[in-house]
Amino acid sequence: MSVMAEDRTRKEGNPALAKKYVYFFGDGKAEGTKDQRSLLGGKGANLAEMTNLGVPVPPGFTISTVACKEFYALGTKWPHGLLEEIQENMKKLEGATEKKFGSRQNPLLVSVRSGAAVSLPGMMDTILNLGLSDETVKGLIEKSGNERFAYDAYRRFIQMFSNVVLELEHHGFEHILQAKKKKLKVTQDTELNAAALKDLVTEYKAHVKKSTKKDFPQNPAEQLKLACNAVFRSWNNDRAITYRNLSKIPHDLGTAVNVQSMVFGNMGNTSGTGVAFTRDPGTGEHRFFGEFLMNAQGEDVVAGIRTPNPIKELKDKMPKAYAQLEEIYQKLEKHFRDMQDIEFTIEDHRLYMLQTRSGKRSAAAAVKIACDMVREGMINRDEALLRVSPDQLDQLLHPMIDPKVKIKALAKGLPASPGAAVGQVVFSAEDAMEGAKKGKKTILVRQETSPEDVGGMAAAEGILTATGGMTSHAAVVARGMGKCCIAGCGSIHIEDDAFTVKDSSGKTVKVKQGDFLTLNGSTGDVILGQAKLVDAELGDDFRQFMGWADDVRRLKVRTNADTPEDARIARDFGAEGIGLCRTEHMFFGENRLKAVREMILAQNEKEREKALAKLAPLQKGDFKGIFKAMAGLPVTIRLLDPPLHEFLPKSGKEMKKVAKDLKIPVKDLEKKVVQLHEVNPMLGHRGCRLAVTYPEIYRMQARAIFEAACELAKEGLRVVPEIMIPLVGMIGELTFTKQDILKVAEEVMAKRKVKIDYLVGTMIEIPRAALIADDIAKEADFFSFGTNDLTQMAFGFSRDDVGKFLPFYVERGLLKVDPFVSIDQVGVGKLIEMSVSKGRGVKPQLKIGICGEHGGDPSSVEFCHRVKLDYVSCSPFRVPIARLAAAQAVLKERK
Numbered sequence: 001m002s003v004m005a006e007d008r009t010r011k012e013g014n015p016a017l018a019k020k021y022v023y024f025f026g027d028g029k030a031e032g033t034k035d036q037r038s039l040l041g042g043k044g045a046n047l048a049e050m051t052n053l054g055v056p057v058p059p060g061f062t063i064s065t066v067a068c069k070e071f072y073a074l075g076t077k078w079p080h081g082l083l084e085e086i087q088e089n090m091k092k093l094e095g096a097t098e099k100k101f102g103s104r105q106n107p108l109l110v111s112v113r114s115g116a117a118v119s120l121p122g123m124m125d126t127i128l129n130l131g132l133s134d135e136t137v138k139g140l141i142e143k144s145g146n147e148r149f150a151y152d153a154y155r156r157f158i159q160m161f162s163n164v165v166l167e168l169e170h171h172g173f174e175h176i177l178q179a180k181k182k183k184l185k186v187t188q189d190t191e192l193n194a195a196a197l198k199d200l201v202t203e204y205k206a207h208v209k210k211s212t213k214k215d216f217p218q219n220p221a222e223q224l225k226l227a228c229n230a231v232f233r234s235w236n237n238d239r240a241i242t243y244r245n246l247s248k249i250p251h252d253l254g255t256a257v258n259v260q261s262m263v264f265g266n267m268g269n270t271s272g273t274g275v276a277f278t279r280d281p282g283t284g285e286h287r288f289f290g291e292f293l294m295n296a297q298g299e300d301v302v303a304g305i306r307t308p309n310p311i312k313e314l315k316d317k318m319p320k321a322y323a324q325l326e327e328i329y330q331k332l333e334k335h336f337r338d339m340q341d342i343e344f345t346i347e348d349h350r351l352y353m354l355q356t357r358s359g360k361r362s363a364a365a366a367v368k369i370a371c372d373m374v375r376e377g378m379i380n381r382d383e384a385l386l387r388v389s390p391d392q393l394d395q396l397l398h399p400m401i402d403p404k405v406k407i408k409a410l411a412k413g414l415p416a417s418p419g420a421a422v423g424q425v426v427f428s429a430e431d432a433m434e435g436a437k438k439g440k441k442t443i444l445v446r447q448e449t450s451p452e453d454v455g456g457m458a459a460a461e462g463i464l465t466a467t468g469g470m471t472s473h474a475a476v477v478a479r480g481m482g483k484c485c486i487a488g489c490g491s492i493h494i495e496d497d498a499f500t501v502k503d504s505s506g507k508t509v510k511v512k513q514g515d516f517l518t519l520n521g522s523t524g525d526v527i528l529g530q531a532k533l534v535d536a537e538l539g540d541d542f543r544q545f546m547g548w549a550d551d552v553r554r555l556k557v558r559t560n561a562d563t564p565e566d567a568r569i570a571r572d573f574g575a576e577g578i579g580l581c582r583t584e585h586m587f588f589g590e591n592r593l594k595a596v597r598e599m600i601l602a603q604n605e606k607e608r609e610k611a612l613a614k615l616a617p618l619q620k621g622d623f624k625g626i627f628k629a630m631a632g633l634p635v636t637i638r639l640l641d642p643p644l645h646e647f648l649p650k651s652g653k654e655m656k657k658v659a660k661d662l663k664i665p666v667k668d669l670e671k672k673v674v675q676l677h678e679v680n681p682m683l684g685h686r687g688c689r690l691a692v693t694y695p696e697i698y699r700m701q702a703r704a705i706f707e708a709a710c711e712l713a714k715e716g717l718r719v720v721p722e723i724m725i726p727l728v729g730m731i732g733e734l735t736f737t738k739q740d741i742l743k744v745a746e747e748v749m750a751k752r753k754v755k756i757d758y759l760v761g762t763m764i765e766i767p768r769a770a771l772i773a774d775d776i777a778k779e780a781d782f783f784s785f786g787t788n789d790l791t792q793m794a795f796g797f798s799r800d801d802v803g804k805f806l807p808f809y810v811e812r813g814l815l816k817v818d819p820f821v822s823i824d825q826v827g828v829g830k831l832i833e834m835s836v837s838k839g840r841g842v843k844p845q846l847k848i849g850i851c852g853e854h855g856g857d858p859s860s861v862e863f864c865h866r867v868k869l870d871y872v873s874c875s876p877f878r879v880p881i882a883r884l885a886a887a888q889a890v891l892k893e894r895k
Contacts, residue, residue: 021067022085025051026059026096034336039064041256043115046356053335055328055353059096060110060260061089063228065117068254071232086224086259097261102220106143107136109153109262112227114234116255119357120243124234125164125450127227128297129157129262133218137201149267151197152189156266156297158204158216161223165230168211170450176203188306190295224259231257242455245810248817248859263352265345266297272318273298276311276325278333278340281361281479282418282470284368288312288329290342291469298343298354301469307488308469321351332356337378338387339369341476362418362479363388363395364539371541381548382891388545390858390885395419395482396542397573397877399533401520409525410509411501413464413489416475418522421462421484422530425515427497429456436460443517447494449474457483462519464526466492466499484521492526501526546574546880549887555864556871557882558636560851562586563622567629570876574883577634577720578626579784579873580851583701584642586622587615594661596647601662601672605696612700619704623721624712632718636784636851636873637705638763639698639737641726643686645676682792682799687727691737698725698737702744710752722759724784729766731775738779763851765789770831773838777846783839784873785832787852787860791819794828820853823860833867849873858885865889 023031023040030048037045044062051057063086070079094100099108109131114124132140132154140150159173177189180200186192192200208216217223234240235255244251265273275298276290291308293300294317301308315322325344328351332340341359345352361369370384379387401407401420423441426432429452435442436459444460446453448468457463457477462484465474469488478485492499497513511517511528518531558579559570567578587596592615599611626635648669649658655673659666678684691698702723709719723741728734738760749755764770765786773783792799797806799820809815815824823829832850839846849871854860856878864872865886874882 019066019079019081020064020085021079021082022061022063022089023048024059024061024089024092025057026093028052028054032062037117038253039066039256041065041115041117041258042119042357043113043355044256044258047258047260049335050332050353050356053331055332056351058261058263058352058354059093060258061086061093062115063257063259065254065256068232068235068256069252072236072254076229076233083225086228089259090224093259093261099261101131101224102133102136104135104139107131107139109136109140110224111258111260111262112224112231113258113260114231114255115258116235117253118247118249119360120240120249120255124231124237125160126299127157127160127164127230128299129153130161130223130227131220132157133220135218136220144267146267148194148197149264151194151201152192152266153264153297155197155200155204156299158201158208160299161227162204162208162216164234165226166208166212168208172207172211173204176200176207228257228259231255239452239454241811242458248822250816251813260354263345263347263350263354264297265293265347266295267348269294270348271295271346272314273301273343273345274308274311274314275301275341275343276329277359277361278329278342279359279361279365279369281339281341281359281365281476282415284361284365284372286372288326289470298345301472307467307490318346318349321346321349324351328353334378337373337383339365360476360479363392363482364418365479366392367396367545368541371545382552384545385549385552385884385887386891388884390861390881390888392482393880393884394877396536396538397880398482398484398536400522400536401518401527402532402534405532407518407520407525407527407531408504410503410511410528411489411491411526413486413524413526414470414475415520415522415524416468416470416472416487417463417478417483417485419462419482419484419536420521420531420533421460421519422516422533423461425499425511425513425517426456426460427494427513429453429459431513432456432460443519445492445494445499445517446474448472449477457481462486462521464489464492464517464519466490466494478521484519486519486521486524486526489524489526546883549884550574552890553865553883553886554890555861555869555886556849557879557886558634558849558851558855558871558873559876559879560853560855560873561626561876564625564629566876567626570879571629571631571633573876573879575633575876575879576871577636578630579636579849579855579871580724581626581635581637582641583619583638584640584646586619587640587647592618593647597658597662599697600644600647600676601664601669605694608694609696609700612696616700616704619701620708623705623708627708627712627719627721628717632720634720634722636722636724636761636782637701638724638726638851639701640690641687643676643678643681643684644690645673645678645681648673648676680798682789688725688733688737689727691725691740692733695737695740699740699744702741703748706745706748706756706758707752709756709758710748710754713754713756714752719756720758721756722761722782724761724763724782726763726786727765727789728762728776729768731772731779734762734776734779759847761847763789764832764835765793767794767831770835770838773835774842777839777842780839780846782847782849783835784848785835785850785852787823787828787832787850787854788820790831790852791824791828794824794831795819817859822857823854823863825863829863829867836867836869856882858882858888861885862889862892865893 025048030051032040032048034049101108112127162168205216265271272294274292280289290311293308338358343355366388370387373379423443426442432444441461445464465487492501516530518527558577559575560580561567562585595614602608659669759781761780761782763786851873855872856874
């Protein structure tokens with residue numbers, strides 16, 4: 001039966017086919033499993049799985065993602081039957097806990113958390129202690145015999161509920177709290193007594209009344225409904241959307257709601273809470289890693305309000321609970337076959353598990369954990385390859401502080417996310433994002449971060465927080481993003497637009513907005529100024545891991561490189577050739593640019609050839625360097641592509657200088673600039689069109705290529721040049737330019753008495769070329785898709801101007817991703833598929849690749865594998881990303 005038919009039957013009253021929205025877990029049994037992430041969300045699915053495993057989990061229920069999606073489909077209204085299911089499951093929860101929701105004598109309190117199929121730090125914050133009111137708090141006091149604990153729980157609930165549901169800012173409550181501590185001359189929340197906390201409850205409620213013009217809700221059933229609505233709405237809040245966009249997560253998954261009976265870590269020194277990882281998420285080391293706080297609730301750890309203690313110290317404080325925790329974490333890792341991120345609470349010596357999930361980890365840790373688990377027999381190589389996101393590998397290639405440089409740390413915090421970062425200090429996420437738009441590198445400095453800061457964290461080079469630990473929001477999100485992060489740097493004191501810190505001599509140093517800082521996320525050192533950074537070294541695990549990827553992948557990976565140095569870097573990263581060498585980059589430089597300008601200003605072919613003769617030996621030297629660096633691997637050389645006006649001066653001052661250098665009147669130069677000006681230069685006189693009007697340009701380049709190849713061949717080096725003619729849109733353009741190249745090749749080889757194997761092909765970057773790819777294939781030895789231009793021309797988007805409107809297309813769902821970042825498979829992809837089909841219909845073995853920047857995008861690499869291209873080409877530092885993405889494409893295809 002179709003979904004629509006089932007829904008119609010349900011509405012007509014058939015209870016057997018009624019939709020199920022709520023899934024219970026408790027008493028060792030659960031209505032779900034870990035395999036139902038899309039239905040229950042990751043948190044709900046894993047709570048169910050832990051329950052079924054016999055792990056001590058407080059009972060509760062999960063409202064499914066289906067309810068969230070229907071909530072939006074119905075115009076933010078609850079679907080029919082949801083309220084009744086919640087009420088039914090609340091009765092089950094009351095039975096499991098032997099407490100009653102809203103009771104004055106024995107109140108049941110619950111936590112409310114969101115939980116999507118994919119972990120989203122930008123989602124709704126947790127609400128703890130829901131169900132408390134002026135009446136139920138009295139029952140909590142009677143039942144626990146601890147007035148201080150009860151009012152501590154109540155004031156926390158008011159603040160969380162007011163922030164998440166009533167949308168009041170945290171700082172209003174924090175101001176009241178700080179004033180209370182100052183008045184009582186205490187520094188820690190735990191030093192406030194019952195009377196002080198009771199006063200805070202009164203003051204918090206007054207703040208709510210003043211801010212919302214309504215009393216704080218006292219009916220627990222109303223509190224729960226409002227909290228569930230807040231979770232559903234959080235799916236589409238700004239920070240959640242930002243995080244999904246950054247992480248390329250679909251927007252139509254919806255979130256589940258987890259309602260779970262409360263257990264209390266803030267009942268005194270026999271209670272506590274913590275967050276831990278079954279392995280070190282920063283390094284991958286096989287050791288239990290985490291933090292805990294005594295007399296605290298979970299939010300105290302992850303929000304960075306207090307700096308917690310290392311998990312190993314729990315062994316001394318509560319040996320029995322620690323031993324049980326060790327047993328459980330090992331069981332969970334073995335069961336889930338992955339490093340787990342766990343949350344726990346100890347209530348009066350009794351341990352409860354609140355969450356387990358696959359832990360976010362740095363790229364270095366991801367690779368090490370994957371390799372270790374293969375060696376331990378926990379997973380196989382294919383599973384290991386799928387465990388690491390290709391984009392994560394980019395983190396491994398980021399620089400670190402040059403170990404040869406002596407540095408002096410201004411302050412030291414916790415090394416929360418490895419790597420190094422240099423940038424100008426900013427104190428808000430907005431300033432970090434604004435700086436990124438202007439090309440500034442920034443360091444985001446915060447007391448602690450919250451989900452609202454996600455956009456700024458992504459924009460910054462690194463993050464520094466004054467409080468929080470290795471499992472705080474800042475640490476976890478930074479590791480997931482591959483950002484350098486130092487947390488819990490308690491020696492810094494943050495003001496509005498500066499922070500102060502005492503250096504090693506005791507002198508107070510003030511660091512203002514805009515000052516430069518260097519962070520060493522591997523040591524926790526905060527350094528004033530700009531330290532020298534060097535490329536990171538890749539270890540044995542990385543090489544082994546990439547070797548496994550190479551064993552699996554079919555797609556070759558080349559690089560885009562224009563210099564011998566770039567070519568060498570790419571080879572070190574595993575490049576199997578050059579897929580794009582842009583020769584126009586060789587035209588810049590003082591001596592070269594002068595010759596190029598002489599060629600442009602020449603009055604006839606003879607004068608142009610004279611100017612080009614000055615460039616020829618320089619180009620030959622460039623090609624020799626690149627051929628040597630690639631040592632026998634194929635090198636695809638794109639002949640001159642950009643319009644000539646790009647080589648001419650633009651400002652009046654520059655015009656005068658160039659005219660003087662060339663010994664020509666300024667007026668003549670200005671006249672030539674006006675002549676060459678084009679309204680739309682990207683569609684103008686460039687690429688092969690230059691060769692049609694000035695064939696001597698491509699002849700010079702071809703001569704330089706073949707002379708370089710012949711000279712190296714005589715030295716015993718294997719050289720494999722592939723000459724690529726850009727911007728071909730009709731077969732005549734290719735045949736016209738190709739005949740000159742063939743003629744030059746034969747002349748040079750005959751003169752040098754050397755035979756070179758070479759190819760002459762073309763870029764497919766104009767839609768018309770895709771349409772007539774079968775004709776073009778008759779003349780071309782290979783195709784290479786210039787996906788940047790192909791995207792530009794297929795959409796009619798100017799790459800230079802698209803930034804003004806394209807972000808709105810992505811934000812409003814008109815495009816899922818920026819098509820200049822990831823190939824538009826529906827449109828541009830169809831042109832590529834057509835070209836492949838037509839081209840290979842003429843030449844079955846036609847070599848085909850892509851050389852646009854899409855070659856380093858994992859989704860685009862998977863597409864290229866699927867349409868059976870031979871290779872992708874990308875920038876040197878994205879070569880490992882493409883290698884892994886190509887391997888994962890094979891593994892996904894097998895599934």
